Amino acid sequence: MFAELGALEQNDTWSLTTLPQGKQAIRCKWVYKNKYRVDGTIEEYKARLVAKGCTQQEGIDYLGTFSHVVKLVTVKVLLALATINGWSLP
Helix, strand or coil: CCHHHHHHHHHCCCCCCCCCCCCCCCEEEEEEEEEEECCCCCEEEEEEHHHHHHHHCCCCEEEECCCCHHHHHHHHHHHHHHHCCCCCCC
């Protein structure tokens, strides 16, 4: 846990600022996980600090969301077109 917190601070993950009037800070929590070796013994204890984004309200805390996601069929069509037309892909 201390290693994770140290890494977050070292990487300047956040900066302290004053909270605007009528706003609440997004809460966070620690998530713990054990990493196991093949024989079942614990190799490493992991800790991550995560934001509880489920407390945010659309239109108040953020305006919208977007994720770059492509459907598999789109990738297949692009590869087929590249093959048929002799296009080179990077």
